Amino acid sequence: MxxxxxxxxxxxxxxxxxxxxxxxxxxxxxxxxxxxxxxxxxxxxxxxxxxxxxxxxxxxxxxxxxxxxxxxxxxxxxxxxxxxxxxxxxxxxxxxxxxxxxxxxxxxxxxxxxxxxxxxxxxxxxxxxxxxxxxxxxxxxxxxxxxxxxxxxxxxxxxxxxxxxxxxxxxxxxxxxxxxxxxxxxxxxxxxxxxxxxxxxxxxxxxxxxxxxxxxxxxxxxxxxxxxxxxxxxxxxxARAYWSPAPQISGESATVANAPFNLVIIPSPFKVRAEAFRGTPATDATWGWFHIKSHWCPASGAKKGKAFRDGFEPFLKFVTDVLDEAARDVGTVHGLVFPEAALSYEVFQKLCLELQQRPGLELLVAGLFDARDPTGGYREGNFAAMARLDEDAKGKKKFDIATREKHHRWRIEKSQIDAYALGSALDANSGWWEKIDILSRSLDVFVLRGGATVTTLICEDLARNDPCQELVRGVGPNLLIALLMDGPQLKDRWPARYATVLAEDPGSSVLSVTSKGLIARSNATKRFPASDKIALWRDDSGRTEELSLPDGAHGLCLTLQPGAVSERSLDGRLNSNAQSWRLTGIVPVTATPDVDILAGEWPGGL
Structure with missing residues (x-):
């Protein structure tokens, strides 16, 4: 036949x-x-x-x-x-x-x-x-x-x-x-x-x-x-990369493109309780869902009233004190970063409103555990928020906020349950998947100072090749900030490995940041050598730097220096106007926070 x-x-x-x-x-x-x-x-x-x-x-x-x-x-x-x-x-x-x-x-x-x-x-x-x-x-x-x-x-x-x-x-x-x-x-x-x-x-x-x-x-x-x-x-x-063109800043608010960029990291929460991880077992009990229930920051949409106001004021004072202390050393602070799941959308939004008139501040970045829903309410999840200074039609300064969802779920296994002492909250015999919706895969790309770009990845997204990394490699941001809820940021751990890949192709400078809270839990188990590395830097020059937060310090102020580099395309064309951002300064910052903040509590309670 x-x-x-x-x-x-x-x-x-x-x-x-x-x-x-x-x-x-x-x-x-x-x-x-x-x-x-x-x-x-x-x-x-x-x-x-x-x-x-x-x-x-x-x-x-x-x-x-x-x-x-x-x-x-x-x-x-x-x-x-x-x-x-x-x-x-x-x-x-x-x-x-x-x-x-x-x-x-x-x-x-x-x-x-x-x-x-x-x-x-x-x-x-x-x-x-x-x-x-x-x-x-x-x-x-x-x-x-x-x-x-x-x-x-x-x-x-x-x-x-x-x-x-x-x-x-x-x-x-x-x-x-x-x-x-x-x-x-x-x-x-x-x-x-x-x-x-x-x-x-x-x-x-x-x-x-x-x-x-x-x-x-x-x-x-x-x-x-x-x-x-x-x-x-x-x-x-x-997947989609959303492009935000250069802000229209005039007069004294405008910043020279190649001037140093001073960036403060506040590794909140400073303490994480095991009960913050809430598990829901599946029918066969071999796996289940978990979600983060914050005790360090109130959720969006909750009844706030006096308790919220009483808590936000000490929190704002703490943030402002950290920025002020950093500014006393470096002159002007241009950016502020919080790790994964550090804030709620409403707290981030209110923080932007309070800081938008602060001289020199251009960029706010934070991991959020909830975000605004298109219907007008709020939904739980895992999000990255970026806010960049702009001016409205009347010349009034304001922060434009963009949020996007995490692309991949975190799976917590026995080794992590043991490392972070989470056995009281999650059964170590099961695997636990992060209960988040994956509805839209996107990146927000902001133009800074007219000639550079910045974007974010959220924890697991840094380790997965698809689909977001195709966007990252295509756009080639000058600065990539990875927001993590993770242990110490060491040269031999997974964030450093994946940061190296993106530092080589496309050539981005990668900054990974995590909270002090999970590092403290990891240190307390004594399963690994104690560490204070809350962040890690990797750039296209091959430099990898572990960034320590000394005891008693509440933030790190990094100085990043944009510099011109020459690049050739595959056909040999030369571009001498590309930018590479290099780390040129690391300064611990100490403020006088409310004791509740250091204890991982919202001041005044939730």
Whole structure:
């Protein structure tokens, strides 16, 4: 009996473009028509659907070129020319080609009044070359000795030109940089309409998203190694990175981009009772759920009244005293960090309101054990909150708050139950999964000082490769803060191992912070040598630093120094404007807290 195997229809380059832009995109001709419209009631010009012309925006061209190179496997065939030698299996990029691409990208972004200029001749030539192959298969199985696909070089040229044109997109925008100016205007429109920005491109986000990036990895041969300024990210259904452009701070509130950044860590809670871990066994009793019931901070939405006010005032005074003591040494404190599950949303929000007029303070980061629900209430879980200083339309300073959910559940096993002496709360014969909803996988990326980015990971997310780390590696944040509820932060423990990976690719500086409370529980069991390491630093220079909180101290003040570094893309293009953040100062801070705070209690009770 013979079996006939039906050959599937080819998926061509044109099919790929139709998938990315099912309704078409705006080309330069349509863009010019739109600029000429004065009557707001007239319909906008039709989108370009034939793909005869390239898009007018660099982010859309990058989406096309990046998608084609990714899905065809062409990106890892790219190599700069070395010593005049070239491999017939590689797409060899010469110095002359790189110079031409950089000049074309500069020509495409530079304009007067923020108006995008027409595509340069080099771009048009590469696009015309790519069009000749639109009817060809996107992917084709090739022998190891086969030459690169004939359309790959044109696609590499288009990606490089788009990437060069996108310099400063998502960061500081000016009318002389038309691509950055256009993207900035659109981003702020989306944010003003209470929509978060997870892509700059008009390509279908169910296929790919495009965002700015900060670091180009020095290791590996990936698509992200081919660009300096833009990142090709996964579809919105897998995970989303929400981009917050540079805050609009004026006058004395503005901070020099390369000035030192002084960051205070308060490792709250200082004491954690075993009963804070509440378990609910499953039917077969071999596993169960657990959740955190805070005794160190009141939950959001609870009846507060006088008890809350009486407790918040000592807590605020403690935080302010720590910041004041740090400022006496370093001059100005720019950031404040609390570990995983340290605060409730309402306490974090109130803290932001109280500190938003504090001179120089730019950033607040905290792990939360509850967050605001879309219905208007609050729900328990595990969240990261970031707040960055901005100004409203009247010039009044305020903190913009963004929260997001943890991506992976913590599983507590016997070894951890023993290490933290939690046997009175959780049966050591069972495995216990963190009872949190995993509804939306996302990251919040904040631009700081116009030229740097910061984001967070929550405990287990630091150790898992998917999906959030694909976002981290694509965007390449300058500073990544990992919020942990963990033991001592030592060079030979798991946070250091995973921080090393991200410090190498994409090159982020990673700061992991944990609470004093769990370290104290671990020390009390005497199963391991006593430790006071509440945080750990790792950067792209290879430096790994354990950060100690001495007895009697209530916080650490770190000085981080942004500095320019040079990076090369996989095709050999040089970017001398990247930033690496290095640790240059560590100062313990001692305040005079309410005794309840050090005992792990909310002052005045809950």
């Amino acid at each position: 013979s079996v006939t195997i039906k050959k599937t229809a080819a998926y061509t380059l044109r099919d790929a473009l139709r998938s990315l832009f099912p309704r078409g995109y705006l080309d330069h001709k349509g863009y010019q028509t739109r600029l000429e419209l004065t009557d707001t009631k007239r319909l906008p010009p039709k989108l370009h659907k034939t793909f005869e012309n390239p898009p007018y925006l660099a982010v859309d061209l990058f989406a096309i070129a990046g998608f084609l190179l990714l899905k065809s496997g062409g990106y890892h065939h790219v190599s700069p020319e070395v010593g005049g030698a070239a491999s017939p299996r590689m797409i060899t990029v010469t110095a002359a080609q790189r110079d031409a691409w950089k000049a074309a990208g500069r020509q495409w972004r530079e304009a007067t009044g923020g108006v995008v200029p027409p595509p340069p001749p080099e771009l048009i030539a590469a696009w015309d070359e790519l069009k000749e192959w639109f009817r060809n298969d996107l992917f084709r199985e090739k022998l190891p000795s086969a030459k690169p696909r004939p359309w790959w070089p044109a696609c590499v040229a288009l990606l490089a030109i788009a990437d060069e044109a996108a310099a400063n997109v998502g960061f500081e925008a000016s009318a002389s940089n038309a691509q950055a100016f256009t993207a900035d205007v659109q981003m702020r429109k989306e944010i003003a309409a209470n929509r978060k920005v997870y892509t700059l491109s008009s390509a279908d986000p169910d296929h790919i998203c495009v965002l700015p990036k900060s670091r180009t990895p020095k290791v590996g041969c990936t698509l992200r190694s081919l660009s300096h300024h833009l990142a090709l990210l996964p579809s919105r259904g897998l």
